[in-house]
Amino acid sequence: MTRQAASAPRRLDFATELTRWEYAAAPETTKVEIAPRYGHFIGGEFVGPIGGGGHFASVNPATEQPLCEVAQGSEADVDAAVRAARDALPAWAGLPGKERAKYIYRIARRIQERARELAVLETIDGGKPIRESRDVDIPLAAAHFFYHAGWADKLGFAFAGHEPKPVGVCGQIIPWNFPLLMAAWKLAPALACGNTCVLKPAETTPLTALRLAEICAEVGLPPGVVNVVTGDGRTGAAVVNHPGVDKIAFTGSTEVGKKIAAAVAGTGKRLTLELGGKSPNIIFEDASIDQAVEGIVEGIYFNQGHVCCAGSRLFVQESVLDEVVEKLRIRMASLRVGDPLDKNTDIGAINSMQQLATIRRYVEAGVAEGARLHEVNGHPLPDRGYWCRPSFFTGVQPSHVVAREEIFGPVLAVMSFRTPEEAITRANNTPYGLAAGVWTDKGSKIFEIARRLKAGVVWLNTYNKFDPASPFGGFKESGFGREGGLQGLRSYVQL
Amino acid sequence: MSAPFALLTARTVDPVMAQQRAASFTRRSIKTSAKAAGLRLALSMVDLTTLEGKDSPEKVRSLCRKAVRPFERxxxxxxxxxxxxxxxxxxxxxxxxxxxxxxxxxxxxxRGLKGPAPSEGEGALKRVKVASVATGFPSGQYPLSVRLADTERAIADGADEIDMVINRGAFLAGRYAEVAEEIREVAAVCDASRSGAFPGPVHLKVILETGELETLDNVRRASDIAIANIRDGDFIKTSTGKVQPAATMPVTLVMLEAIRDECLRNGRRIGMKPAGGIRTAKQALHYLVMVWETTWGIGIEASGHQGTEAEGSAWLSPDLFRFGASTLVNDLLRQIMKERTGRYSAGYDFSEA
Structure with missing residues (x-):
């Protein structure tokens, strides 16, 4: 397939023109204070690790430079945090809802006031472009607190005919892809419902959770209501296995989720899991193609593809496949990859060296299995840091690894279909069921297809739209339980 | 040679994602060297406009002087x-x-009276063009014969470019063939070779008056109709400036996408002119970002592998992109001065056209 060659232009003899317009560097210049070393946030104050866990470095993935040292939470640290949460529980649960709401509102306001600082921290700790942390992560995190503050004194209406009571001490383990936002998703509903929390952020991205802990202290949240223990998977395991925890909420990989489910089985602890995905994005021939291409880009290249609901399997109706692929190539070439702190960067750094290795393994597997790799973006990459050019595969068979397994990177598998039945069957042929996208101009088709897709979220003529009022969660191996909305409150109350 | 893809049906536009994409261009941060280049490029793309009943020859003369030399000092x-x-x-x-x-x-x-002639000045045009609205502007509510005569007269008087309006009545009634035929007839008038005092080609700009078309679906359909019936290098244009809303980012994006698709399918380059409502340098830079990122790599022969240094855009030129504006010029000048001196100038530091 070749593009039509352009004709010789009829020139008007204008002397001024730019054939390339290089955007000058536009770095975010807000400076943030980072202490050389952080402890855990337990009982309302930062305390050094006990039990000999020691410290480890948190690294800026765009420069490979260490930012600071954070504590490796030991069983003793987790125990101290759970005790603090347990001690704080009666008073917090006993507060009238409207009083709890005031604290949650204050947290939301403080996040807004410190938004720039939080955005910069999120970007240097995790590698995501400042454009996204500034416009998506931080505003949404504040919105989650605002929204749930509103529920705190209305739980009786949310569960009419019941007297909702808190579950108790919640152990919450969150991933590295949206660090502050995931903390907000976990903490806000728990606090609104009168629970106390032990939060364990991911080991590669602990900084904004620690800053959020600081905000909790600033707004006078009673000590012990929110505790933050940093560390790797061992710390997470200590939270899961602690007998004083009443509920576990986990967002992360399906592999770890299964282990947690096994560990929690028979203990009486409640559990919600938000796990991986391999979400289908389905484009019909009657879709608005240019907008659908935007949706593809939004779906898979947002946050370097580190998104559990990423639209990583693209199904395009065969009659428009060539056009969609051609336009996707053009659109991808314009994506700007590089320094996450530059305000014009679209795709930042891969979160960690391990994740970069995983993505590379999958790309190699895709090539080895015979799919065709398109790496059309030629934007120059920095010398240091963890970088991955956005890419997509065509000629993908449903049996290929890149079409079945979650890559969690900016890599898309493009496949075609001929009939709506085929699209539905193939979209549902996956162990996951987190999200899906459907693109068509025809209303009746939208509702028919959406009804039959087995996914927790179905986006119609859009993708990756999030709102605190909208429940989010999966089917099958993508987990269970919902976060956000009325449905999200259910996991944090006893009726 | 085969086109890369066939157009199956009339293209639809989904407003939600189109607006989201259009808004994304306004979040680009254009600084220092990029801003300096963009401001000067925008200045060179302005069709400096006066379209009022009270226009006087004196006002037009000062407009011409302003267009040749936007800032005397x-x-x-x-x-x-x-x-x-x-x-x-x-x-x-x-x-x-x-x-x-x-x-x-x-x-x-x-005669060397006023410095170098515009054709010799650094970065200047060979000659500032004279564009004339015609075809019963702005409503187009006249018999076709009158509209064509209007066009012929403007060309005979020396217009280099004709800004025509489409027949919105016919378009909204679904008589697309009629709309197309009328555009072809005006294009034929422009095509007829000129003799005498004003030789040279006459360019056509087709005003869709998107404020009256209302939906982005209509904007796309009207763009496709116009593009199919004009010549390589002719323009499509958003608005007369007499109807609100005039140019908007989503409308311009949809028109640019139609232009891009034509270049991909048939290799022809059609120009784009948003007009009305673009008053600030900041807005102009947003539009240039949109042009740059929408036409990136289109219509330029890639002299190597794709997606690399060889790529650019042919639309970052007054050949293929214009702003229909008047107050924009002085804001561009203000920003250029600010860039150089670090201070904002007063409004009266720049001449009114």
Missing amino acids: DEELLGERLPSCAAVCVYPSMVAVAREEFGKVEEEGR
């Missing part, structure tokens, strides 16, 4: 010769006035 205060605007845009009755004034400017240049 540029060499003194900036140490550079700023580019001229692309064209002046006037009613047909003022075409002869404009042409006469440009004749004077050229004559003065030849």
